[in-house]
Each structure stands twice: as structure tokens, then as C-alpha cells.
Amino acid sequence: PKPTRLEDYTPFNFDLSESRFDFRLDPRQTTVRSLLSLTRTAPGPLVLDGENIDLVSVEIDGRLLKRTAYRVTQTQLILDDVPDQFALNITTRCDPSANTTLMGLYVSGGRFCTQCEAEGFRRITYYPDRPDVMSEFTVLIDADKAAYPTLLANGNMIEAGDIDGGRHYAIWHDPFPKPCYLFALVAGEFDRLDDSFITMNGRTIPLEIYVDPGDAPKAAYAMDSLKRSMAWDERAFGREYDLDRFMIVAVRDFNFGAMENKGLNIFNSSLLLADAQTATDLNFERIESVVAHEYFHNWTGNRITCRDWFQLCLKEGFTVFRDQEFSADQRGAAVQRIKDVRALRARQFAEDNGPLAHPVRPTEYLKIDNFYTATIYEKGAELIRMLKTWLGDATFRKGCDIYFDRLDGTAATVEQFIACFEAASGEDMHPFMQWYHQAGTPRLTVERHQTPTSPVISQVVSFSQMTPPTPGQADKAPLMIPIRWQAIGDDGPLMDPQLTVMTTDTQTVSYPRFDVPHSLSIMQGFSAPAILRSDATTEDLIRLMGQDPDAFNRWEAGQTLARRLLVDCARALESGTMPEPDPALGAFFGALGKTLRDDSFDDAFKALVLTQPTGMEVLMAAAPIDPIAVSEAGDWLARAVADGLRNDLLQTYAAMKDSGPFSPDAASAGRRALKGRCLSLLAARFDPLAASLAAQQLDDATNMTDEIGALITLSRLGGQRVESSMESFFEKWKDQPLVLDKYYSVQAMRHHADGIHAIIRLAETPTYERSNPNRVRALVGGFAMGNVRLFHRLDGSGYRFFADQVLDMDGRNPSVAARLLGAFEIWRKLDAKRQQLIRDQLDRIIATRPSKNVLEIAQRMRGA
Numbered sequence: 016p017k018p019t020r021l022e023d024y025t026p027f028n029f030d031l032s033e034s035r036f037d038f039r040l041d042p043r044q045t046t047v048r049s050l051l052s053l054t055r056t057a058p059g060p061l062v063l064d065g066e067n068i069d070l071v072s073v074e075i076d077g078r079l080l081k082r083t084a085y086r087v088t089q090t091q092l093i094l095d096d097v098p099d100q101f102a103l104n105i106t107t108r109c110d111p112s113a114n115t116t117l118m119g120l121y122v123s124g125g126r127f128c129t130q131c132e133a134e135g136f137r138r139i140t141y142y143p144d145r146p147d148v149m150s151e152f153t154v155l156i157d158a159d160k161a162a163y164p165t166l167l168a169n170g171n172m173i174e175a176g177d178i179d180g181g182r183h184y185a186i187w188h189d190p191f192p193k194p195c196y197l198f199a200l201v202a203g204e205f206d207r208l209d210d211s212f213i214t215m216n217g218r219t220i221p222l223e224i225y226v227d228p229g230d231a232p233k234a235a236y237a238m239d240s241l242k243r244s245m246a247w248d249e250r251a252f253g254r255e256y257d258l259d260r261f262m263i264v265a266v267r268d269f270n271f272g273a274m275e276n277k278g279l280n281i282f283n284s285s286l287l288l289a290d291a292q293t294a295t296d297l298n299f300e301r302i303e304s305v306v307a308h309e310y311f312h313n314w315t316g317n318r319i320t321c322r323d324w325f326q327l328c329l330k331e332g333f334t335v336f337r338d339q340e341f342s343a344d345q346r347g348a349a350v351q352r353i354k355d356v357r358a359l360r361a362r363q364f365a366e367d368n369g370p371l372a373h374p375v376r377p378t379e380y381l382k383i384d385n386f387y388t389a390t391i392y393e394k395g396a397e398l399i400r401m402l403k404t405w406l407g408d409a410t411f412r413k414g415c416d417i418y419f420d421r422l423d424g425t426a427a428t429v430e431q432f433i434a435c436f437e438a439a440s441g442e443d444m445h446p447f448m449q450w451y452h453q454a455g456t457p458r459l460t461v462e463r464h465q466t467p468t469s470p471v472i473s474q475v476v477s478f479s480q481m482t483p484p485t486p487g488q489a490d491k492a493p494l495m496i497p498i499r500w501q502a503i504g505d506d507g508p509l510m511d512p513q514l515t516v517m518t519t520d521t522q523t524v525s526y527p528r529f530d531v532p533h534s535l536s537i538m539q540g541f542s543a544p545a546i547l548r549s550d551a552t553t554e555d556l557i558r559l560m561g562q563d564p565d566a567f568n569r570w571e572a573g574q575t576l577a578r579r580l581l582v583d584c585a586r587a588l589e590s591g592t593m594p595e596p597d598p599a600l601g602a603f604f605g606a607l608g609k610t611l612r613d614d615s616f617d618d619a620f621k622a623l624v625l626t627q628p629t630g631m632e633v634l635m636a637a638a639p640i641d642p643i644a645v646s647e648a649g650d651w652l653a654r655a656v657a658d659g660l661r662n663d664l665l666q667t668y669a670a671m672k673d674s675g676p677f678s679p680d681a682a683s684a685g686r687r688a689l690k691g692r693c694l695s696l697l698a699a700r701f702d703p704l705a706a707s708l709a710a711q712q713l714d715d716a717t718n719m720t721d722e723i724g725a726l727i728t729l730s731r732l733g734g735q736r737v738e739s740s741m742e743s744f745f746e747k748w749k750d751q752p753l754v755l756d757k758y759y760s761v762q763a764m765r766h767h768a769d770g771i772h773a774i775i776r777l778a779e780t781p782t783y784e785r786s787n788p789n790r791v792r793a794l795v796g797g798f799a800m801g802n803v804r805l806f807h808r809l810d811g812s813g814y815r816f817f818a819d820q821v822l823d824m825d826g827r828n829p830s831v832a833a834r835l836l837g838a839f840e841i842w843r844k845l846d847a848k849r850q851q852l853i854r855d856q857l858d859r860i861i862a863t864r865p866s867k868n869v870l871e872i873a874q875r876m877r878g879a
């Protein structure tokens with residue numbers, strides 16, 4: 016297959032001001048009739064995209080074309096000879112019920128819905144399926160009235176009524192020109208939750224959330240999040256909603272998390288529905304941030320869209336940044352930043368330091384679906400954050416205002432975006448662009464230099480950067496790295512925070528000499544997506560854990576210490592020795608205990624301080640290594656912490672226990688998170704008390720956070736109670752698909768005594784739905800990412816099972832299959848035996864001639 020390249024971009028050769036589509040919905044045979052007004056802007060044939068659809072007829076200005084007047088290939092409709100201005104009518108048919116790719120028009124739970132980003136619209140009708148072709152859409156939907164009482168599309172409903180044969184219709188018009196990837200259509204029977212929002216200019220916007228019958232109460236939190244998002248975007252970015260109504264629809268079968276279709280967002284129900292009994296605090300938190308994310312796309316994505324898919328970060332990186340800022344405002348900046356960086360390190364750093372590494376703006380792809388990655392999204396967001404850190408809040412906001420003003424209604428590029436900040440600041444932004452071109456995570460080395468005491472009155476710190484090679488990019492240039500730093504003594508900071516903006520390989524900065532011992536807090540707030548290699552001693556880190564005014568780095572100091580302990584321990588375990596008791600442990604526990612007892616920190620922060628670096632971070636730092644040794648090192652450190660802090664943990668658990676009636680707010684969630692951390696640490700030392708606390712918590716639980724936390728703890732502890740608890744959990748929740756997903760993922764992560772057979776049995780249970788992405792992600796994804804012992808078994812059974820499941824999914828849904836396969840991206844970080852086992856599976860996958868999606872990922876992972 017031939018890749019698509021950024022350098023080959025050419026504009027479409029027609030202007031398409033208006034598009035009209037008539038849908039006659041039928042699950043087996045839907046007819047789509049389009050009417051497009053085209054005006055030539057450049058020579059050449061008219062080439063339209065289309066896949067898996069039957070072409071019925073083509074008309075130009077009302078005249079039916081002969082079959083010889085056009086060419087149809089697997090992926091295109093080509094009209095060689097067309098006038099300079101004309102109306103094109105195309106009639107096509109498709110089979111939504113047979114569409115298992117969940118791209119284009121498909122049926123989920125008896126309801127019609129669509130997913131068009133990135134290239135799904137071409138499965139609905141022939142059309143220029145590219146983001147830079149923007150058109151004003153009018154959509155008529157005609158469907159059986161009893162089966163599909165609700166008919167929705169983008170924009171405003173301008174007409175509706177009954178027609179013969181028990182059918183009815185609705186006509187929707189979207190006044191904002193948009194690319195077809197933002198098109199949406201929904202039809203079916205829904206319950207609706209209604210509310211409204213008054214905008215900053217006094218317009219009242221009806222808000223409607225459509226859910227499966229009976230689920231409306233579970234949409235209340237999403238609705239609340241939506242209203243807060245709308246208010247926040249006005250306050251923080253001056254952005255007001257534009258259409259006359261805003262709709263969200265929840266569906267159970269969905270490839271992504273959610274989709275920002277203009278005025279009609281479609282959500283995976285797992286990111287929309289929640290109540291105390293069925294959803295965890297993490298679910299609530301994600302619903303809040305994804306509802307915000309999709310809403311924020313209305314400006315960063317829809318009003319200003321992307322010229323081509325290489326510019327994906329333009330909308331995704333910026334929108335993730337905006338949703339992170341929103342969550343920080345809603346839930347506390349420090350805690351939010353820590354969670355975002357943890358996720359960045361576990362997912363994006365793994366990607367950026369493995370075979371799938373690619374720049375935030377890639378230069379080629381086989382399937383664009385494969386580039387909805389942590390790099391485009393999360394690293395993309397970090398780049399925006401660095402801009403803000405570098406330019407300052409006011410100039411950053413000014414640049415955003417210029418962007419919204421200058422590029423509204425266009426399909427833009429990263430260069431145009433950056434030019435707005437150049438205009439706002441007068442800075443030369445050229446060096447910053449390197450972040451968009453260059454893959455890989457920079458290593459930032461920090462060294463303090465001793466200077467002679469007299470007569471020199473200052474001392475120096477030197478920074479040096481190095482980015483290791485990534486596939487296809489051997490040589491790396493220096494990046495512009497904003498480093499926020501500060502000297503900290505035993506009574507707190509000794510100077511104001513400094514901002515050093517590094518632009519070369521090395522840079523040296525001097526600062527005053529202090530008479531007291533001090534440590535340097537580097538990259539406060541995680542001021543750049545880099546891996547820090549500091550010369551900080553244990554003493555430095557303990558000092559920072561206690562004194563750093565930057566909450567992120569206070570947390571980070573503990574993480575750095577833990578990472579060092581974990582890497583040493585994992586290496587010792589791999590070579591068959593037990594780790595020596597580390598002299599740093601006592602001081603580390605002391606600092607942890609102090610944080611735990613300090614009332615000035617919120618509970619969510621304390622819970623994060625008690626959370627270890629992810630296995631992925633340790634794996635990356637210690638690679639190549641046996642992943643099971645990494646996992647056992649985690650158990651060892653948890654046990655050591657629990658031994659060192661047993662009384663503190665028990666007391667804190669007891670103090671957090673009665674949180675009163677459930678509320679999803681950040682403070683209440685923080686209490687539950689801290690309680691959960693204490694319980695799981697106690698379980699790590701197999702404290703007999705932990706088993707009875709967990710059993711009690713399971714019996715008493717009035718919310719899913721406590722219930723599933725107790726269940727997971729019991730499953731780690733093993734023993735009699737586990738099987739019966741699992742079974743009762745299943746019986747209790749088997750009619751709730753979202754909770755059943757949780758059941759499968761907890762089961763997928765257990766250390767079953769009969770190994771892979773238990774997982775295979777789960778995949779054969781009648782409630783396992785192999786065509787539902789959520790269910791498959793729960794079992795197969797949960798297994799590959801969360802069951803270190805079984806997935807990485809040296810007999811290769813885990814890898815084989817996983818590859819089988821990916822191939823099975825690939826037969827139905829290539830984009831979900833390719834995404835699952837990403838779990839193999841760590842393979843070169845593993846020991847030699849496992850590398851060989853995974854290489855064999857990748858070769859096997861490639862040999863089966865999989866979809867383009869899976870082929871691209873497998874080949875990139877395998878390496879040329």
C-alpha cells in the first residue's frame with residue numbers, strides 16, 4: 016500500500032458551497048441521494064471518495080449520466096469531463112446492519128448512528144472526504160416512525176412531518192460550513208434529558224442528551240459537566256456557543272471515546288452515563304473532561320478545522336490542553352497536573368520511545384485512524400502548555416484571540432496557528448516548530464557545579480539536552496525547552512522561581528550562593544515533556560518532598576526516589592537476588608508519613624503521593640528487562656511502604672471511611688481515592704486486616720468506587736472469598752453493560768491459577784460480546800495492559816491469545832484491532848526471550864494479510 020504524504024498536499028479543485036443529502040433509512044438497505052453544488056477552482060477531473068457503497072446513479076444538472084461517463088474504483092468515483100459549474104446528484108445504497116467497522120453509518124442496539132472522523136463519510140456516499148472541503152449541509156432523514164421516532168442531524172431542525180407507509184421525516188440545516196467528518200445522523204428510540212444554558216450574550220440554548228430508554232437519570236452528570244464547560248469556555252477563552260441547540264447522543268458500540276460532530280456530539284456510553292451505583296470516581300472524572308473536550312472542539316476543531324489530517328494536533332492537542340485546563344479549574348491544578356503527567360509518561364513516553372514513535376505532526380501515514388495517538392493528543396497538548404509557559408498567560412490568551420479571529424471558518428495549519436502567537440508576542444517562533452517535526456522524548460540532564468567559595472559569589476547549574484534517535488529520524492536538533500526552576504532550602508524556597516528557556520544543546524545559568532544547604536527543584540509543574548536526569552541525591556529529594564512550594568515537584572521528588580528504588584529492585588530480582596534493604600527507605604517513609612499527616616494537603620494529592628510510578632515508567636527506565644521482575648518490584652515497594660506506614664495507613668483508612676452520602680465532587684472523590692490507596696497498600700503486605708476491611712467494604716459499599724476497589728483488593732489477596740465475590744458481582748450487574756465491562760476487566764487482570772485458560776473461558780462466556788469495542792477493550796485490553804504475569808508468560812500463551820484476538824477483531828473492525836495491537840509496542844524493552852516471542856506473533860499477524868490498519872501498526876512495530 017502507498018502512504019499519504021504531507022508534502023503531496025494539493026487543494027481540492029472544486030468549491031462545494033452547498034450539500035444536500037436525503038437519507039431513506041433502512042437497516043439492510045439505506046438509500047442516500049446527494050445534491051452537491053460544485054464550482055471549479057482548478058483544472059482536472061472530479062474525484063470523489065467512496066468505499067463499500069453501491070452506486071445507483073449519477074446526474075449532472077438533472078441529466079442521468081451514462082455508465083461510460085464516469086469511472087468507479089474500490090475507493091473512488093471519477094468524472095473526467097464535467098462543466099465548470101454544475102449540480103451533481105448521486106444516489107447510492109449501503110447496508111448499515113452489516114457495517115461492523117463502526118465507521119460511516121451503522122446500527123447499534125437497533126439505532127442508526129454515524130462515525131465519520133476521519134474517513135467514514137466515504138462509506139455513506141461519494142464525496143470529497145477531506146477536512147479542507149467545507150460545505151453548508153442540509154439533511155433530510157426519512158425513516159419508519161414506530162422504530163425510529165427520533166431523527167437527528169447537525170444544526171437546526173427546519174421541518175418535520177409524517178409521510179405515507181408509517182414513515183416520517185425531518186430536515187436539518189447546519190448554517191456553519193463544515194467538512195464531512197463532522198457530519199452526524201442518529202435515528203432511533205431514545206429517552207431525552209433536557210436542560211438549557213444562557214450564553215454570555217443572553218441567548219438561551221436548549222441542551223438535549225439522548226440515551227437508551229431508562230438511562231436518562233444517568234446523564235445528569237454529563238449535563239452538569241456540559242453547562243460548566245460552556246460557562247468555562249466563555250470565561251477562559253471568550254468562546255460562545257453558536258447554534259440554536261446542542262445535542263449529545265450516547266451509543267454503546269463506538270470506536271472512539273466520543274465525537275465532536277457539529278451541534279450533535281456522539282458519545283461512547285461509557286463516557287457519558289454515570290451514577291453512584293454503577294460508575295467510579297474515575298468514570299465521573301473522565302465524563303467531565305470528555306464532555307468538555309468535545310464541547311471545546313466547537314471552536315478548536317469545528318469553527319476552525321484542519322487543512323489536512325497531518326494537522327490533527329491543531330485541533331486535538333489544543334483541545335486536550337483546553338480540557339486539561341478546565342479540569343484543573345474544576346478539580347485542583349496540582350492534582351490534575353500530576354494525573355495528566357502520569358498518563359503522559361505511561362502512554363506517550365512509551366510511544367515516543369518505541370517503534371511507533373512519530374512527530375506531533377507526522378509526515379506520512381497509511382491509515383489516518385492509526386494516528387489518533389497519545390503523541391498527537393497528549394504531547395500535542397504539552398506543546399500548547401509550553402507556549403503558554405514561555406509567553407506568559409496574557410500573551411498566550413492574546414495569541415488565542417488572534418487565532419479565533421483570523422482563522423474562523425477556515426481549515427488551518429499548525430504554521431498558521433503558530434503565526435498568531437508570533438503576532439501576539441513579537442517573538443521568533445521558528446525554533447519552537449521543531450517540537451512539531453521531531454519525534455522522541457528529550458533527555459534533560461541537570462548538574463550543579465561546585466564553585467570556589469571566594470571571591471565568586473554565585474554558583475551555577477548546567478542543563479544539557481539530548482533526544483535519542485527514533486524510527487526514520489536518526490539525527491535530532493536541539494529543542495526549545497522552557498525550564499522552570501527554583502532553589503529550595505530546609506525552610507522553603509531561597510529564591511523566586513526562574514524560567515530558563517533553553518534553545519541549544521547545553522546552557523549554564525548562575526544563581527546566588529546561599530549559606531544554607533539547598534536543593535534545586537527543576538521543571539516545576541513539569542514545564543516540558545522531557546525525561547529529567549538530575550544529579551539530585553536522596554537528601555535533595557527528601558528536602559523537596561517536604562519543602563518544594565511547587566506541588567507537582569513535591570510529588571515528583573517522591574516519584575523520583577521511588578523510581579530509583581524500583582529500578583534497582585527490578586534489576587536485583589531479574590538476576591535472582593533479593594534487594595538489599597535500601598538505606599533511603601527510612602527517610603522516604605518518614606517523608607511519606609509526614610505528607611499523609613499534614614492537613615494542608617488535600618486527600619487526592621495524598622493519594623497520588625502514595626501511588627507508585629507506573630510499571631511502564633520503571634520498564635522504560637530499566638529496559639531491557641523481565642516485565643515480571645518490574646511487577647514484583649512494585650509489589651516489593653508497596654509492601655515496604657505498607658510495613659513502614661502501617662499505623663498511618665490504618666488510621667487514614669478509618670478516618671476516610673465514612674464519607675457520607677455519595678457526591679461526585681473532587682473533595683469527596685479525593686477521600687475515596689485516599690481510602691482506596693490505603694487499603695490497597697495494606698493488602699500489598701497481605702495484612703490480615705486488609706482482607707477483612709476489603710470484605711467489609713464490599714458488603715457496605717454504596718458506590719461503585721468502593722465496591723470495585725474492594726473487589727480488586729480481594730482478587731489480589733486471593734483466597735476463598737474471591738470466586739464467590741466475583742460471582743455475586745456478576746449476578747448483581749449482568750444487566751448493566753457498563754458494569755459488566757468492569758467485571759471483564761477485573762477478571763482479565765487476575766492471576767488465575769490455570770493461566771490463559773481462564774481468560775479463554777471468559778472470552779467464551781455468553782455475555783462476552785466480541786463485536787462490542789468496550790467489551791473487547793475490557794477483556795483483551797485489560798489482559799494485555801493489566802495482567803503482567805499471564806500476558807508475559809514465557810510459554811508465549813499470553814502473546815498468542817492476544818494476537819488471536821487482534822486478528823479476530825480485525826475481521827470486523829480494523830481501527831479497533833490496530834489500536835489494541837499497540838499493546839505490543841513495548842516489545843523491545845523486554846528481555847531477549849520475550850522479544851523473540853512477540854516478534855513471532857508480529858510476523859504471524861503480517862503473514863495473515865491483515866487490514867491496512869493492522870498491517871501498518873504491525874510493520875512499524877516490527878521495524879524495517
Ligand code: DPP
Pocket residue numbers: 132271272273274275308309331
Ligand atoms: N475527534 C475525536 C476526539 O478526539 C475523536 N474522534 O474527540
Ligand code: ZN
Pocket residue numbers: 308312330331334
Ligand atoms: Zn478531540
